[in-house]
Amino acid sequence: MVYDLELISVGKTYSDGTVAVSDFDLKVEKGEFVAFLGPSGCGKSTTLRMIAGFEDITNGEVMMMGRNVTHVPPEKRPTSMIFQNYALFPHMSVRENVAFGLDVKGTPKAERDRKVDRILDMFDLEPFADRKADKLSGGQRQRIALARGLVVEPEILLLDEPLGALDANLRRIIQNELKLLQRELGITFVFVTHAQSEALGLSDRVVVMSNGVVEQISPPRELYRRPATPFVADFIGSNTVFEGTPKGTAGSGFGQIDTPYGIMTGLGQGNETLAVVPAEAFRIVPMGTPNEILLHGTLAERQLVGAVGHLKIRLPGDRDIAVEVSADRPEVRTLTPGAPVTLGVDPASVTLIHA
Numbered sequence: 001m002v003y004d005l006e007l008i009s010v011g012k013t014y015s016d017g018t019v020a021v022s023d024f025d026l027k028v029e030k031g032e033f034v035a036f037l038g039p040s041g042c043g044k045s046t047t048l049r050m051i052a053g054f055e056d057i058t059n060g061e062v063m064m065m066g067r068n069v070t071h072v073p074p075e076k077r078p079t080s081m082i083f084q085n086y087a088l089f090p091h092m093s094v095r096e097n098v099a100f101g102l103d104v105k106g107t108p109k110a111e112r113d114r115k116v117d118r119i120l121d122m123f124d125l126e127p128f129a130d131r132k133a134d135k136l137s138g139g140q141r142q143r144i145a146l147a148r149g150l151v152v153e154p155e156i157l158l159l160d161e162p163l164g165a166l167d168a169n170l171r172r173i174i175q176n177e178l179k180l181l182q183r184e185l186g187i188t189f190v191f192v193t194h195a196q197s198e199a200l201g202l203s204d205r206v207v208v209m210s211n212g213v214v215e216q217i218s219p220p221r222e223l224y225r226r227p228a229t230p231f232v233a234d235f236i237g238s239n240t241v242f243e244g245t246p247k248g249t250a251g252s253g254f255g256q257i258d259t260p261y262g263i264m265t266g267l268g269q270g271n272e273t274l275a276v277v278p279a280e281a282f283r284i285v286p287m288g289t290p291n292e293i294l295l296h297g298t299l300a301e302r303q304l305v306g307a308v309g310h311l312k313i314r315l316p317g318d319r320d321i322a323v324e325v326s327a328d329r330p331e332v333r334t335l336t337p338g339a340p341v342t343l344g345v346d347p348a349s350v351t352l353i354h355a
């Protein structure tokens with residue numbers, strides 16, 4: 001299979017010795033929307049710049065449509081990059097800004113004008129075509145940046161926190177537009193963000209990074225349901241991680257570990273030492289069903305936010321865990337602080353991972 005983009009063991013060490021990215025492997029199919037998500041400094045932008053060709057790579061290879069582009073300059077790659085600050089030329093008109101990439105490529109004038117007109121129309125930018133770029137609003141500037149990135153008809157659009165400068169409202173609107181646009185054009189998008197909701201809401205797959213290393217590459221739902229590492233379990237959603245000793249397999253894809261709170265069964269081999277339980281996997285039960293994991297504690301805090309009840313349950317040893325339940329249930333409404341609570345967990349929603 002030929003991928004639109006393939007990173008093979010890509011790494012970057014800056015000249016001052018900073019290891020920004022190590023052994024990054026990724027395969028992206030045509031038309032996929034992939035987000036790089038992780039805390040500041042984890043190497044997202046460095047990776048994106050290596051894909052664009054703005055940054056030399058220290059080791060590994062970058063392939064695009066089956067071609068090795070590791071040493072190909074940015075303007076000869078089938079990519080276009082959109083930066084957080086949009087990098088527009090303030091003294092140039094909107095039209096000149098959008099035409100810039102085509103001019104760099106030496107596109108003949110008639111073809112250039114045709115393409116620019118079409119894209120200005122698509123982004124409703126025609127009324128501002130002759131205005132200087134610095135005389136426009138944030139949302140309009142963001143559209144120019146997108147138009148400028150797309151006018152060169154890239155196979156792969158690289159976006160480095162393109163919505164970071166927008167206020168929350170506009171951000172939401174443009175997120176929707178971006179998703180629609182990507183579907184419509186069928187272009188591969190690689191998107192860098194440190195906003196979790198953005199990565200999880202927009203992309204087909206998310207690459208979670210920490211300290212220059214890929215922690216997990218999964219569809220958004222999978223990151224919630226099956227975190228693969230302690231970092232992801234901590235970073236995505238709201239999970240409780242129980243530590244224990246391996247107890248071996250429990251058959252059909254399940255394993256068990258022995259924790260201070262009893263035996264935990266979950267998806268795994270049984271050679272792991274951590275059991276991850278999402279906050280919404282807990283139920284409040286009178287006594288539980290035979291297969292359920294049962295935990296006994298007391299209610300420490302309760303907060304009802306709309307339809308969701310956020311509970312803090314205190315387990316023996318003063319361990320507080322986060323539990324999310326439906327706020328409508330009578331047993332949630334009647335609980336008072338200090339009341340004993342029994343939690344039930346279905347092993348199918350528990351994931352065993354290595355420390």
Ligand SMILES: Nc1ncnc2c1ncn2[C@@H]1O[C@H](COP(=O)(O)OP(=O)(O)OP(=O)(O)O)[C@@H](O)[C@H]1O
Nearest residue numbers: 014016018020039040041042043044045046047194
């Ligand atoms: N030119 C450079 N020289 C040396 N170190 C650098 C350089 N650029 C980035 N770094 C370092 O490389 C690491 C990764 O940086 P990078 O900008 O890729 O992270 P990031 O995940 O995009 O962060 P942010 O979300 O803050 O933009 C950081 O430790 C950073 O300090």
